[in-house]
């Protein structure tokens with residue numbers, strides 16, 4: 544279990560993480576979401592004792608990271624896949640980690656097999672592709688068979704087979720009763736992987752809830768109706784006080800009504816329907832809706848590119864929003 548209490552991190556006048564309190568539980572995959580610059584990596588670094596909180600605390604199984612006797616056997620993490628000595632082979636990188644953490648040498652071969660890097664185990668990592676680097680980072684995280692795993696953007700650079708593999712891996716780890724905490728900007732992937740979500744924006748907690756509840760609470764469900772008697776359908780809905788908008792594909796989109804009720808209404812008016820389809824919003828829509836006001840780096844969509852360049856180029860197409868004092872574009876992550 545990972546417990547955060549009032550966790551706060553300030554860098555100068557930027558409040559990167561602001562009073563975060565939540566618990567990451569075992570047995571499920573917990574997704575960690577937030578727009579760019581929301582404070583996810585900073586939070587994860589503090590969880591791993593790589594950054595000091597300005598105030599508040601993180602406990603891993605009841606202890607601070609630094610108090611853990613065998614950190615690699617308790618928490619395995621992938622934060623920055625590029626943080627590897629390029630002159631070493633994958634095998635030696637993992638062997639060094641194993642030896643300095645009292646992990647048997649045999650485990651190195653096991654994790655190399657598990658992540659599919661066994662055939663290139665003796666090659667220097669500086670020739671590795673981004674996806675291979677991610678796999679190596681995941682191998683390192685799993686080396687000590689930890690009860691808790693944390694992955695920051697694990698699917699970065701992975702091909703579809705790799706993405707499917709990491710999804711299955713995370714679900715299996717959670718199925719074994721481990722605590723799995725994962726950040727990603729790939730909403731469609733997160734929707735397939737996570738059971739629980741923690742969402743932050745501008746360093747603050749926006750949601751800590753189950754996946755289905757999150758989508759329900761932060762989106763509108765709609766029903767698409769298609770009829771050969773389009774105008775009459777519109778009138779019937781209007782007459783019943785129901786808002787319906789053209790969906791741009793020859794149908795009507797109705798918000799906030801359930802499909803059964805709409806079907807019965809149409810039947811009472813002897814209206815032929817060719818389609819009556821309820822539509823559940825996606826995680827992406829729910830996420831965008833919740834974080835709309837917490838997006839710090841925002842690209843203008845209503846301004847032509849030429850206009851943007853005339854107005855000062857690259858910077859002109861961006862807003863730095865929010866109240867955290869930073870009016871600059873985001874610094875690249877280290």
Ligand SMILES: Nc1ncnc2c1ncn2[C@@H]1O[C@H](COP(=O)(O)OP(=O)(O)OP(=O)(O)O)[C@@H](O)[C@H]1O
Pocket residue numbers: 554557558559577578579580581582583584585586869873874876
């Ligand atoms: N070492 C640092 N010094 C100064 N500011 C920092 C530092 N690390 C992070 N920040 C700032 O803290 C805020 C949170 O950054 P962080 O990298 O944690 O966000 P994130 O949610 O991981 O973003 P992304 O999704 O883009 O990776 C940003 O405004 C960032 O510029």
